[in-house]
Amino acid sequence: MVASPTGHVLISPDKFKGSLSASQAADHLAAGLARHRPEIPLVTLPVADGGDGTAEAAIAAGFERRTARVAGPTGEPVEAVYAVRGDTAVVELAEASGLHRLPGGRPQPMTASSLGTGQLVLAAVRGGARKIVLGLGGSSCTDGGAGMIQALGARLLDAKGHQLPPGGAALRLLHALDLRGFNDLANLEIVVASDVDNPLLGREGAAAVYAPQKGAGRDGVKTLEAGLRRWADLAEAATRRPARDRPGAGAAGGVGFAAMTFLGARVEPGIGYLLDLLGFTRRLADARLVITGEGSLDAQTLRGKAPVGVARAAARANVPVVAVCGRRTLTGEQLRRARISAAYPLTDLEPDVERCISAAGPLLERLTFAIAEEWL
Secondary structure, eight states: OOOOTTSEEEEOOOOBTTTBOHHHHHHHHHHHHHHHOTTSOEEEOOOOSSSTTHHHHHHHTTOEEEEEEEEOTTSOEEEEEEEEETTEEEEEHHHHHBGGGSGGGOOOTTTOOOHHHHHHHHHHHHTTOSEEEEEOOSBOOOSTTHHHHHHTTOEEEOTTSOBOOSSSGGGGGOOEEEOTTOOOOTTSEEEEEESOOOOSSSTTSIIIIIGGGGTOOHHHHHHHHHHHHHHHHHHHHHHOOOOTTSTTTTGGGGHHHHHHHHHOOEEEEHHHHHHHHHTHHHHHTTEEEEEEEEEEESGGGGGTOHHHHHHHHHHTTTOOEEEEEEEEOOOHHHHHHTTOOEEEEGGGTOOOHHHHHHTHHHHHHHHHHHHHHHHO
């Protein structure tokens, strides 16, 4: 497969966090290109790497939208979306337990729970799913996935036999696991889609690296680390599945660990697996150009984020890739190594970052003029 000089343009951005969903970004890019090059066919396929927007990307690719009422990260009910095609369900942790689900946006790093994620998995199973693709990213909690496991019927008990309250801090008091009512989903295939390769514990673990981003201070990080260590000791003893040191165990505050330990999940790189699931290669056939992007092209992008995954997949088909973004800190050489031929930041048009965030859609449409002139 090679780029076609007369083929379509494939528009496959990720979200612009805080501004646009991936679908909205794709729509604005398509609208701009349609004005500048109306004769060129356009195909939109929003993408995600397992974090916010994963379920919506699946729906845009043809999956059926379903909803379930589940517990948010602090226990309040939320209406969460998941996606279904055949017997495969795409469940996005952020839909139930994400940062954007925190009431008033106030961080609750010690008590936020993944309970709703487990409830969303159960809703998909009760709807007939035999394969669960669990997208991990955008988590508000550092509970090691304990809440998710409680939703599946496990009881986490303190020394007096009382159930633990929600959140990672309470795990320090964990004395025993009662798995008699636990639904281990043994007959299901569970795939964790995540771009995070951190272990559960230690300097690169869930608490040390990610809890500060969720509002935890130094003492809070120590408390959460101690809770996760206690959780890991009892969970691994109960299941005989050591997973604390496996890549991805630290994903989503340790939900990756619980999925591997209790559900026998396998971990797949988020963007690569999801591109296959969404049918990216099929839509790439006969393309002349791919446009991808996200809010910030920076060092994190190079660690397996969506634009790099899109670029590498397109490179295998010899189709050039350009990226749009809110801002860019990557050098030209870094972009080339990532197989991105050019980058177009909104800050080239509008140096005011706040304006870039509030007017990202119209600015993206303006950016397409340069892309059309230089690539089409």
